[in-house]
Amino acid sequence: MGHHEVTCPWRDHLSRLQVRTWIEPVVASTQMAASLYDAGLLLVVKASFGAGNSSIHNTTPSPRGAQEDQQQMAISNFYIIYNLVVGLTPLLSAYGLGWLSDRYHRKISIAVSLLGFLLSRLGLLLKVLLDWPVEMLYGAAALNGLGGGFSAYWSGVMALGSLGSSEGRRSVRLILIDLIMGLAGFCGSMASGHLFKKMIGHSAQGLVLTACSVSFASFAFFYSLLVLKVPEAVAKPSKELPSVDTVSGTVGTYRILDPDQLDKQSIVGHPSSPGKAKSPKTIITLLFVGAIMYDLAVVGTVDVMALFVLREPLSWNQVQVGYGMASGYTIFITSFLGVLVFSRYFRDTTMIMIGMVSFGSGALLLAFVKETYMFYIARAVMLFALIPITTIRSAMSKLIKDSSYGKVFVILQLSLALTGVVTSTIYNKIYQLTMDKFIGTCFALSSFISFLAIVPIGIVAYKQVPGLQHEDRTEK
Template sequence: MGPEATCPRSWPLPRLRVRTWIEPVVASTQLASSLYDAGLLLVVKASFGAGASSNHSASPSPSPRDAPEDEQQRAISNFYIVYNLVVGLTPLLSAYGLGWLSDRYHRKISICVSLLGFLLSRLGLLLKVLLDWPVQVLYAAAALNGLGGGFSAFWSGVMALGSLGSSEDRRSLRLILLDLILGLAGFCGSMASGHLFQQMTGHHSGQGLVLTACSVSCAAFALFYSLLVLKVPESMASPSKALPTVDTVSGTVGTYRTLDPDQSDKQSVAGHPPYPGKAKPQKTIIALLFVAAIIYDLAVVGTVDVMPLFVLREPLSWNQVQVGYGMAAGYTIFITSFLGVLVFSRCFQDTTMIMIGMVSFGSGALLLAFVKETYMFYIARAVMLFALIPITTIRSAMSKLIKGSSYGKVFVILQLSLTLTGVVTSTVYNKIYQLTMEKFVGTCFALSSFLSFLAIIPIGSF
């Protein structure tokens, strides 16, 4: 009889194990984030009316061709340049320290502190809607989020708990399940965001009140659940630690056979490492994975940052509900990428799966550059169905090359690196968009397609 037998009414799982699940925190946080992202875009758009953008326009003497819509687009773009800089740079002051504290004292530190900053930033948007404050107050709200560690500290903490609560042979599946939950919650939030924003549309000062209040409620739930319910799981011994170093290294660039529950570890021990004597050193593998992740993330971040501006102007000119649906379409890649890993992992090597994802995103971004109708937008999004596989697979592979006691620091360094490069990308892409939106509005998407295919080079050198 195990400890499960002591639970009243024969609970199927020990209560302590249920409390170690990080999934409720991930789901509620992402639900709040998807509502916030849509609300932020729509609130900023409403604040920058045709006549309100004169102080933010990149061109003080607009040409006759400049329409009010173009001036509004520049104003929104300039707002997001500053906003993304604040969101991306402020975590550099605290995220690494939170990761170090989590490794040294308690695993929940980075999660709880980042969720506190997350909640404060959502409250900032709610107060802006309630009190009709200027949009510049949202910069301060973003700074509070960043000083709490931002997404870098939060997601590194989630990855650390997810890795600790799973054995090495199940870790890849565990981490991509967390990504799947992230995507499902974001999909639901985005689908509802447009409808929620339209509530109380008759009151200008209250436009978006229901949407922002729901976002704050979800963020508050995530914080209090982390503080009062969530428990740190016991570190599970990895059966593969007894394997020779060369098997561990080659396993990183081999197939994800660990996703197959029917395959025993004994087969891995008895089997011979592929390409004996030609396995690259661990540092080389990590460096190549790191470079590929950076280049690919540049392409993804640039596309994601420009896309909201792209759908608001001609030829699409979406309304609030269509904006929510479009954001929801972006979250479907979490589902399709999860299914792709489960299928491809049984047939292809890790490097092949990463390249499939990069080709998927690069092809979709190229189609997006020539979108003229709404249905074409969704076709391009459908081509990107495996876009999440590269980063998820790279992160899972790198987690197998580091010690459990260093998860917090290593994961936060990786996340901060991606965030920092993303900040630079956001600024550059927004400026490129402003300069090219009248000539060829799809320039940024074409550039992202090029970067996505370029990221294949480091992966192909394995």
């Protein structure tokens, strides 16, 4: 009997390793396409508002600084409208796609959003190829949004990732998907500057870069449609006590979230006191607030960073822009390693706070960057910046039924998208007003908001079942 229990889990584990259920190939190819597109979009827009563009310059010659400021204003204004379109159009379709995915087929939100994603990448390719006005990119962004955008796509990915993993391994599984995304984004960004320069001197500068982006997007779409299979949900053990799951699922370490150990805890551990533990709805609300505040800080920083590196004191070229974007993707690797290590010793809430401190400190350093090496030091301090949102998603997935994953994840993603739209507009305006006075204003603001986001997470940590930390340590 004992021998059977040892060998059976291995057989079960191997039987679940069906390659066609892996979402990773879709995530990798989509992110390659996205990272090439992001760099391509910035460089194409910069070229469109270049020195030769009379629409933003006076006919009389102006000093280089004034010309650079006008170009920055034009790029910033373009991104305000572009981000509004990207952020608001998914509101029309993303929730409906999440509902359809929960009700009919898990792949609906992924496949439809990838179709919109592919069409928007085609839009940039056509702009480069046919030299269309830069405003047509708003239409391409709208097509992406009407397909559900990133909100529908990523909530679909998270739902599939959650379905195919046990609660004990879910957080590591979700951060592993983030890691794959980060590695793909790193490779795409590193190559982007070189690919953009491929056709220098030709009218279609950036053609190779945009064609590569379309190729990866096409692969992701057809793979999700024809190859990808939905994994079977990992059943929860019947002996599991809901009250214990609700509480320790949020703050316990990943190691002690193994269902077998959870059962033992519910028998020998301290019984949970309903009066001392917050209800799941309160916990979910606090997690939502923390996620939105933190996302506000991150989105604001990332949006302004693209403009910041093009201007003095850094004044980067195409290749340096690609390398800078790639440095942002290294946090996927460091955050993954952070989760693997921290999850053995800390609660979920502690890990979320570590990530917030990491990002807040890096953003503060970024505010005072004068040289390229200082930029990379600030980026290095942000090494755990990805942990908060991923860990919050994982904690939420343990508080809800798997039949509701699509809807809850899409609500969270849409909330983040809406926050992103408002943040992008506000931060771009703040940047325009402060770029001549103190160019790091936006980064200092992000740092403050990031530290402020620790408050709701701290409340979740404080209100949880006493004794859980003690049980964890004695178990070790």
